[in-house]
Amino acid sequence: MSEPEIVRHSDAGALADSVALKLVNMIVQAESDKRDFHLVLTGGGIGIRTLEAVRDHAKEAGISWSHVHLWWGDERFLPDKDPERNETQACEALIDAVSVPPHNVHPIPASDGMDGDHVEHAATRYGREMAVAARGRGPVPAFDVCLLGVGPDAHVASLFPGLPGVREEEASVTAVHDSPKPPPQRISLTMPSIRAAREVWVLASGEGKAEAVRLGLAGGSVDEAPVAGARGAERTVFWLDEAAASKL
Numbered sequence: 001m002s003e004p005e006i007v008r009h010s011d012a013g014a015l016a017d018s019v020a021l022k023l024v025n026m027i028v029q030a031e032s033d034k035r036d037f038h039l040v041l042t043g044g045g046i047g048i049r050t051l052e053a054v055r056d057h058a059k060e061a062g063i064s065w066s067h068v069h070l071w072w073g074d075e076r077f078l079p080d081k082d083p084e085r086n087e088t089q090a091c092e093a094l095i096d097a098v099s100v101p102p103h104n105v106h107p108i109p110a111s112d113g114m115d116g117d118h119v120e121h122a123a124t125r126y127g128r129e130m131a132v133a134a135r136g137r138g139p140v141p142a143f144d145v146c147l148l149g150v151g152p153d154a155h156v157a158s159l160f161p162g163l164p165g166v167r168e169e170e171a172s173v174t175a176v177h178d179s180p181k182p183p184p185q186r187i188s189l190t191m192p193s194i195r196a197a198r199e200v201w202v203l204a205s206g207e208g209k210a211e212a213v214r215l216g217l218a219g220g221s222v223d224e225a226p227v228a229g230a231r232g233a234e235r236t237v238f239w240l241d242e243a244a245a246s247k248l
């Protein structure tokens with residue numbers, strides 16, 4: 001696991017723009033290397049703002065999306081197209097505006113999908129989809145970058161302090177039944193899936209995240225501050241604005 005690096009920007013706009021530019025450059029590089037690029041998306045304010053900036057930079061760079069696969073770190077277990085779904089927000093911010101092939105988009109199942117409102121079955125289904133894409137090389141694909149927002153309570157994806165999901169070490173995906181942040185039912189990648197990513201990027205903006213960021217970098221209990229467990233196999237970057245970095 002990698003030691004976190006810190007990158008600071010003045011405000012949320014500069015932060016989102018800089019993360020987006022770096023992502024677009026990596027996508028372009030993967031294309032010229034003729035390899036797939038697996039990106040894990042996050043919901044949340046700064047996560048969606050970053051996707052909007054990716055849309056703008058991608059247009060300028062004229063990138064092809066045929067080699068890009070989009071996954072999600074977590075999802076709110078709601079009906080398809082619900083405006084609160086991370087997928088719906090990512091579609092509005094980015095996916096609907098770019099030419100990523102539909103079969104490269106891997107949303108976490110909705111609560112009116114194949115498994116109905118059975119959140120455990122839906123979580124298992126997503127785990128299977130990731131395993132298939134990994135082609136026998138492990139439980140999850142070789143994610144190039146896993147984007148993660150962080151909550152004021154130090155949660156990442158839908159791994160909340162003190163809830164069992166954060167301690168799950170076997171399954172690649174977990175169903176969450178009693179999330180303190182609405183809605184209560186969610187589906188989340190587990191820590192081992194997050195840590196399988198080459199690069200984990202934690203995005204945090206605003207003073208409300210400053211304590212979570214401090215805990216995430218202090219290397220304390222992952223059970224109490226899940227963000228402290230968010231580490232990439234090769235690289236971990238905490239992308240912060242000044243307010244989120246104010247307790248460092």
Ligand SMILES: O=C(O)[C@H](O)[C@@H](O)[C@H](O)[C@H](O)COP(=O)(O)O
Nearest residue numbers: 043044045046149150151156157
């Ligand atoms: O479903 C969600 O709510 C998100 O995936 C969640 O993990 C989010 O990234 C953080 O809570 C930060 O959200 P904000 O940036 O909106 O504070």
